[in-house]
Amino acid sequence: MISLSGLAAQFTELALAVLLAPLLTGWVNQCRAWLQNRNAPPLLQPYRTLNKLFQKEVVLAHNASPLFRAAPYLIFGCLCAAAAIVPTLGTDLPLNAAADAIALVGLLALARMFIALAGMDVGTAFGTLGARREMLVGFLAEPALLMVLFTASLISNSTSLATIAETLAHKEFVIYPSLAFAGVAFTMVSLAENARIPVDNPATHLELTMIHEAMVLEYSGRHLAMIEWAASLKLFVYSCIGLVLFFPFGIAEGGDWLGIVLALPALLGKLALGGALLALIEMLSAKMRIFRAPEFLGTAFLLAVLAMLVHVLLER
Amino acid sequence: MPAEMLLLLASPLAGGLALALMGHRRLAAEVNAAFSAFTFAAAAALVTRVVADGPFEALQRQFFVDSLNVFLVALTAFVAMTTALFSTPYMRVEREHGRVTDGGMRLYHSMYQMFTFTMLLVLTTNNLGIMWVAMEAATLTTVLLVALYRTHASLEAAWKYFILCGVGIAQALFGTILVYFAAEKILGAGTGALLWTELDTVKGQLEPAVMSIAFVFLLVGYGTKVGLVPLHNWLPDAHAEGPTPVSAVLSGLLLNVALYALIRFKVITDGALERPFASGLMMGFGLLSVAVAALFLSRQRDIKRMFAYSSIEHMGLITFAFGLGGPVASFAGLLHMTMHSLTKSAIFFAVGHATQKAGTQIMADIRGLIRLSPTVGWGLTLGTVAILGLPPFGVFASEFLILTQAIARAPWAAPILLVSLGISFAAIFGKVQPMVFGEPQLPGLRHVSRLPHRPALLPVFAHLLLVLMFGLYMPPYLAGWYRQAALLIG
């Protein structure tokens, strides 16, 4: 079942994701700057930052354990694997046979767990606080994401992302009301998961409000670089999931290389739009108190469940 | 009359007289034990004979042995023997603590033998009249034993025991008269009309109207001695205030014997009536006893009183089983009779030593027995575990059969049994656990004197071992008896 072309496609997609991820982050930052009419950092700023961090020497806390040093690579690895699963250009991906939507959620959860543990490792006030908040966001966002994926897989009778993409992209166009609910839920979830306003603010170090930043306070040098890279990779993965579920059009079916080549600009376009949309949302909404995050995510969870119910009610 | 049977009855009678004359000498206790042992030997011989050549009647059919009473005879003789062994050191200690006078000891020993005699008489006689006389005599022999300590409480207990059982037994006599009245129509006047074997053959022709009324009187009469609620009031007092060996035999033997009498009449009555009148009544009273006793249990402070109530509960269960009837349920009832008397007497032995060590019967003051005296502590624990119906002890076997039969054939009874057993478990175990485990407490410790005589633990563990054996394995010939007896009861 594993074809050579499949492997090639798989590798291209993975490489693409890893390389493009910081670009997406940069693009979102740029859009935000424009919308806030500041003058924007260059598009490639994230790459520069990463490079700088890689060159810096690592400063470890005295009591940092091996887990602390291993975590950045583990997190990065998990997110790469996640990225490899999500079909972006074509749907002929060998890994799709090995890991489906549920496994995808599992990998993301694994990454979250490691980052939270790393945050607790040194035993600083902010690290533990951040870890707790991260897990709080996680235990509400994760099932919501799973429900969103379930809705899609109920529609396409499969939990394999490739099959989902194909069914949604290449069947005759049907309007799925359930997907509308799922879409809203997904947006909320991905805002929370990627440490975006209104749940978190990537651009702040104001202790009492931060979540993601608080966890990684102790990291420096290449470790920090890996974590930052992983973060932008996460944003990329979520965007791609969104695209697969809601705008899969233009994705190449099977392993025809022409389709893949055509799919690339389509993908870039969709990502650009998505990034802009994200920036817009962040612009328009205000950061909410951490205590209101559960309500926000609870709503997302309920919407996702509702999406499934709607599907069962109307679409069979 | 076969020699075994003669010895069986003669030995305790002779023992009673001998000990009455002998008085409180140094070896009185040993003599008492010896007589009981001899009685047991006779019983064993009788059993082997019955196993060899089946049931038989003796002395112009005034006496008879069938599978139903032979195992009760064996049981009674056995428990009487072990209790005598237990009471040897126990009563010595009581004597030296000055709770009993020399005269008291004389009375105790001779009455102990007489009591055994009366019970064996009830079991072996074929004549329902004699049965009544012996039953009344059993009350009379024990009533003074209950009052042995001459304390306020023991006198009160004995008085209630005497009056309530006396009155009850009087009702039983009226019932017996009515049975005779019904029987002489068919069998003609004379003792023949009171022989159970005779009645059993003609039970179909007995007059239903008379028999139903008769059974009512008999139920109220013998039921009082069985301790069925609401006729049970004497039982806890008598058990709690008498000397522990007496509590052991009252609970372990007397109740069984009374129930035995009731069963004999139940067989005839159900034979005479077409509707299951007697069975229904027995089921009802049995359930009532189980439920009410379970509720009483949780309010007890005195350990002997608590186990007295547990005896009421188990008697209720047995009565219910016989009321339910059928080969399995009756089998279970008989098995439960055996298991209960073995276990309960073992418990009373352990309790006796425990109370002597701790110097009190109040459970709240007894703590950490497992430290004070591990053997007694374990005896009490295992006994309690057994009586609560936890496997692999035999009590569980019988309860298993009773409950499973109950839900299948009288589903309405199942929830009552479930709740009652649950409550009684909570009550008994909740009170025994802190007594046995944990650190010894001061009030408990204060009294821990080296007892002048080593406690006799052999009886405790012998009984528990037997109960354990019955739970896992039953010798085929025993099983044979039980089956035949169960068929007899129907």
Add this chain to the structure above:
Amino acid sequence: MLQHYGPQLINLLASVMLLLAFAMISQRRIISLINLFAAQGFTLFLSTALVAWLTGQNHLYGSALLTLALKVIALPWILHRLIRRLNVKWDVETLINIPTTMLIGIVLVILAFNVALPISLLAGTLTKATLGIALACVLLSFLMMITRSKAVPQVIGFLSMENGLFFAATGAVYGMPMVIEFGIALDVLVGMLILGIFFFRIRERFDSLDTRHLEKLKEH
């Protein structure tokens, strides 16, 4: 002649029994209570003897004599001695007042007759009516035991219950077999002796024979 009036005589004696039972319920003084008990015993003796003579059941003479010895002579004598030794001559106060007790008694009699009716119809003996009365006597003595708070009257009630039972035996079935009559008599005698011992012990503990002192053992 007597042959002819025999049954009526027996019924007469039966009604006397019942009358005496009521008398005992209503009686306040212990001495006269004992005398009434003796009288009841005597009536029982008469009726037993009469039945024996009428039916030629010789063993009944035996039980008649037994009754005379035990119930008319021995027991009353023991009781008299007891109360002299314990000097308890006070009046008996009852837990339920006399008239109420009497009313309950009437109800009991009706009940007893109704219960006994089907049985007496079956009785082939010439004394069929007596069974109901005997039952009534038993129940009345029972009632008496319930209503009296002192030990001695309770015991007397107990004994008169035995009378009722004997009467039932005689009336319904011409008496139980002799062995059993003796056995019963023996039990009653021994019981009486034990009671005697009891009275003294209770007395020495509580210097009173009021059973209301005997209410310490109870659930809290």
Add this chain to the structure above:
Amino acid sequence: MFATPLHDVLALACAWLAIGALGMLRTGSIGWATRVLYPAGAIVGLGLAAIALLAIFEPAVSLVLPLGLPDLPFHARLDALSAFFLLLLGSVSAGVSVYAGGYFRQTQGTSPGLICLYFHVFLASMALVMVADDAYFFMVAWETMALSSFFLVTCDHDKPEIRSAGYLYLLIAHIGAIAILLCFGALQAGTGDYTFEHMRGLQPSAAWATAAFLLALVGFGAKAGIVPLHVWLPEAHPAAPSPVSALLSAVMLKTAIYGLIRVTLDLIGSPLWWWGVVALVLGLVSALGGIVFAAVQTDMKRLLAYSSIENVGLIFAGFGLTLIFHGFGMGALAALALTATLFHCLNHAFYKSLLFLCTGSVLHATRERSLGRLGGLIRRMPWVAWCALIGTIAIAGLPPSNGFASEWLLLQAFLFTPGLPQGYLNMLVPVAAAAVALTAALSGYVMVKFFGVVFLGQHREARLAEAHEAGLWERVGLTWLAAACIFLGLVPATVIGLLDPITRTLTGHGIGHLAQGWLFIAPINAERASYSAVLVFAVTALLVTVAWFAVRVFYHGRARRAASWDCGFPDQDARMQDTAEGFGQPVRHVFEPFFRLEQHAPAPDDAHPRFSESAEDRLWYWIYLPVARAVERLTALVTLLQRGRISVYLAYSFVTLLALLLFAR
């Protein structure tokens, strides 16, 4: 060894009993028990596992023992289901026994020989429960199990709270046992034949079948700790010594599952679909409630105990799904759900025992159970910590662990549910799936709390710096279980192959053939869904190493130690770390209705302000206390029967007599 595997199993059970008895030879000697007997017990466990593994694929064998009641000798039978649970028992107990050999160093209230006796009797009775083939034998083994475990729980019986925990445990266990007993009574239907063979033969009416099922649900649910019968579990499991807690949670709860499956799918045979709904709902409530309560615990063993409730809840949910499918005659799906259920049983057995043993080592090293006074132990006892991390990942259900594999199957089973002929069920199932997902996510939260607070951060107490690594025997036991967690996670296909014979006998279908080779599992077909743990693991591992090397190659590996940064906060100490209570706080507020919260806030002008908050179980106040009070009232009423006045007593029998006379006419 012997004629049939069944003989071997019985022989090994006897071997366990014998080992226990040997313990009584030298009651006082610790060395005798720990160095000789427990390792021997471990070997017996391995043997049992091996035999069971082979027996799964063989046809059922049965046997009649010369023990038991006259008309009811002990019947024993070994079929695929029994063999599977015996495999579970043997393999887990092997690890636990080895560990116990290192664990029981000082005696706690009970002599080591006695503990050894209880321990092995407990193991043997569990083995016998699995092979019992008649109601009496089953009940005897069942109650022996309860009794021996009770004595194990109350090993340290000097502590009143441990005594009361044991009391509550045995009480509920006994009531449950009576319910099971009545269930068998209903199944044998008055014919005094108690063999399972006979019960299989009977076709009970719907009413009787339902009665039997409900009784079984109560009885086995009480043992499994299903809400609302769960209250004993968080008391009893922590009270026991850690190896015993491990056995209780890992194996004994599974005997309840075994019993329920045996009775429902085997003896009754024809379940109604709505039984499944009952089991499903109960399971979900337990799962959610269990994990939510685990999140607010501050005692590490209590936390694990509550998480056991959660896992049992998930197992019940899977079982309920099985019943629903089976009730509607969807055999293949029933097989899928049952596979997921059994797989989860196996997984939970391994990771829960692993974690309990880790807490045991922590307890030994620090004499401390409260999460509030632990921390930073990964630096003192790395071996235990890394094993615990594996357990943590597994119990949180994250790939590539075994926990994830079974949860994956369970979720798949849920996903296939739509299309049931019953409208409401189709509504119910998405909600159920959501609840399962939420539970899984929450368990991630809880386990991060557990691992982070115990092993990471700074020591919350100075003396933790002297904590020592676990001994050799303990490390062996831990490693065995941890390895099993990883192994089972990597080869789910093989496990499904193991479960195939069971699902075939119980539901008539199997999904083993759908496991393509050892690499992939695909419940229905590869189009719908497939999962390969090995590949996921390999790819992730590869990517991690590549990243690591790349960084090393393109840049450098320099690192320097310094004080922690923490936003430049000057002087920070261990007490500034987030505590276990802190971790509980968000859950306490999100799931407030679950708890009975009691807060004591200090007054503003308090010299020594103290704030305390307790989150208790509402059910305790809604069900148990009212019942207790009701019984209390009843007993108070009953005592009026016994007021000491003799005339009243006479009146009772008088009235009884008259009433019966009237009744008789």
